[in-house]
Every structure is written in structure tokens, then in C-alpha cells.
Amino acid sequence: MKRVAFITGGSRGIGYGIAQHLAKDGFDLAINGVRPESAVTEALDGLRLLGPEVIYCSGDIASAEDRANMMAKIKAHFGRLNVLVNNAGVAPKERRDILEATEESFHYVLSTNLQGAYFLTQAAANWMIEQQRNDATFTGCIINVSSVSATVASVNRGEYCVAKAGLSMATQLFAARLGEFNIPVYEVRPGIIQTDMTAGVTSKYDTLIANGLTVQKRWGQPDDVGRAVASLAQGDFPYSTGQVIMVDGGLTVPRL
DSSP states (O other): OOEEEEEETTTTTHHHHHHHHHTTTOEEEEEEESSOOOGGGHHHHHHHHTEEEEEEEOOTTTOHHHHHHHHHHHHHHHHHHOOEEOOOOOOOOSSSOTOOHHHHHHHHHHHHIIHHHHHHHHHHHHHHHHHHHHHHTOOOOEEEOOOHHHHHHHHTOOHHHHHHHHHHHHHHHHHHHHGGGGGGEEEEESSSSGGGGGGGGHHHHHHHHTSSSSSSOOBBOHHHHHHHHHHTTTTOOOTTTTTTESSSSSTSOOOO
């Protein structure tokens, strides 16, 4: 029986890079996105060409009702869940100095990037514990895709930084709680990744990268993150729960 992975925000960008690697590694996939399925048919078909069974779970992870519906769909279709990848995220609609940022923007970003992921993890964790009790051979893990913004301050998008810092702590919390069940929880922390989310700042980061912002002088790609997540999902780091895997081209390496 093939293992099943649920990837939020999995129809494009970093999430799609993750989905491609998990598909190649033999996982069946549940892909989440906020767009209707008709808008992501090409992406889903591309994954199916790699071999997995793929279902699409349309919904907003910021919504408790949508989260419940997605989990119910996965249970009804596959009857199991081995890997949860909390990848879905939003950026502030407008970058504003933290002295001027609004509560509306704060709520918008944290409800998806932190609250949604936190309670989806809770639901997935409880289901994984149940599966383990019913099947001694069950293996599961949870992988949170955060950002270097968890520790690198950007004062013009504070809500994003706070959300990612919170997701980092959520990784620690669930790792500690799920240790007794041997369900590891990991954090993958990307740096500057070339996606539609970063398209608006391409020229800015082209210059910064050329001037040495990262040790490796190139943009990160969704494939780079996908490789890291797939390694964790495959169980290559069974004794590393709660740990952070950096995928930032050396951006956070201290240098003089």
C-alpha cells in the first residue's frame, strides 16, 4: 500500500516542487489549493504522469470548516495519511512599515501561515496516532515549510516574520508532543526562492544575490526545497525530530 502525503499549497511554486519529488518517490498525493480544480488541472495531470494517484482538496486552510472538509475527503478517498506538509502561505497584500501595518493584514497573514497550519497539524497528528494504534507498521511525519524570515527581521512585512517564527515554535511543540508516538516533526526553512510570490521583487534580489547576499550566487528553486522535504518524508532523518533544515544558499551563514 502506497503512502499518502497531503501538501497544502501544492499546486504551484514551492508546493508543486515538493509534490513532484514526493510523486517520484512513490507517494500518492492530496494537493490543496484555494483555486478551483478546473484552474489546476494541468498541474495535477503533470503530477499524475509521475505515477501517483492524485486528489485535489480545494479550500482555505485559514478556515476551520475547509480544513475539516479536506481531512474528510482524504479519509474517504485514501483512508490513510502518512505525511503532512504545511506549505501553504500568503504574503501581506501590501508591504508596510511595522509602525503603519494594520491589524487586518496581521490577521490575514497569521490566519493562513500560522493558525491554519497549527490546527491542521493538530488534526493530522490525532489521525496519525489513531492509525498507529490500529496498525503497528504505520509510519508518519509532519513537515512545516517556514522561511528564513522566522529569524531574519524584515520591518516592512512584520506579520510574515511573526507568522513564520510562530510556525517554527509550532514545530518544536508538536515534535515534543508527538515524540512518544515516534512521529517526527521537522521544519524546512527556505531562503530566497524563485516563485510567483517573489516575482514582484525579482530585480531587487537579482542585485542583492549578485552582491553576495547568499553564499551560493543564485536564486533557490522549488526543486531545492522539494529535495529536502522528500528526504525527510522518506524517513532519512528518523532521529532528528524538531530540527530545522536550511535551504537558503548560505544566506544565514554568519560572515565577516
